[in-house]
Amino acid sequence: MRSAFDKLISWTGISMAAVLIVAGGLLTWASSFASTNVTDQLAAQQITMPAAAALTTPEMKANLAQYAGQPLTTGAQAKAYADHYIQVHMDESSDGRTYSQVSGEYMAAMKADPTSEATAELGQLRQSLFMGTTLRGMLLNAYAFGTIASIAMWAAIAAFVGSAVLLVLGALGLRHAHQSPLVEAPEIEKIAATF
Numbered sequence: 301m302r303s304a305f306d307k308l309i310s311w312t313g314i315s316m317a318a319v320l321i322v323a324g325g326l327l328t329w330a331s332s333f334a335s336t337n338v339t340d341q342l343a344a345q346q347i348t349m350p351a352a353a354a355l356t357t358p359e360m361k362a363n364l365a366q367y368a369g370q371p372l373t374t375g376a377q378a379k380a381y382a383d384h385y386i387q388v389h390m391d392e393s394s395d396g397r398t399y400s401q402v403s404g405e406y407m408a409a410m411k412a413d414p415t416s417e418a419t420a421e422l423g424q425l426r427q428s429l430f431m432g433t434t435l436r437g438m439l440l441n442a443y444a445f446g447t448i449a450s451i452a453m454w455a456a457i458a459a460f461v462g463s464a465v466l467l468v469l470g471a472l473g474l475r476h477a478h479q480s481p482l483v484e485a486p487e488i489e490k491i492a493a494t495f
């Protein structure tokens with residue numbers, strides 16, 4: 301009875317190890333696929349991180365100096381560029397207003413005085429903020445997929461470690477099951493009678 305139970309548990313563990321090996325393989329593939337796509341798509345844009353001289357604020361220097369002059373090819377670089385370069389310039393040009401706010405001001409100005417210089421300047425600012433917001437969104441999506449790739453790789457490692465542990469435990473369980481003495485039916489009745 302004990303031997304059969306040991307075998308059942310051991311084979312269950314070995315089956316779970318097989319499932320984890322398959323999951324680990326799929327997670328490794330997903331990680332590789334996502335990180336390769338992030339790198340390829342960012343490299344295709346041919347964006348170069350700003351040189352050290354272009355980093356004009358302490359925030360820019362703290363977050364971008366490590367990437368100065370490098371091609372933008374990773375999710376981490378994309379996030380740093382989006383948050384600490386593009387956003388900073390957008391905030392400077394718009395006094396901290398968002399695209400949506402400036403767009404609303406522009407539409408109101410078009411109704412009030414469509415030919416004024418102030419309306420034209422607001423239109424140009426609106427266009428710049430639209431392009432900056434769009435670029436930031438694309439870069440932050442690259443960062444998100446880069447992060448997903450990293451998480452998938454760590455999950456794959458955990459799956460492979462888990463499968464190794466389950467394989468070892470399953471093998472030990474099977475060895476123990478083969479070493480366990482078989483208990484005869486009369487002996488089981490004697491054991492049961494003591495309870």
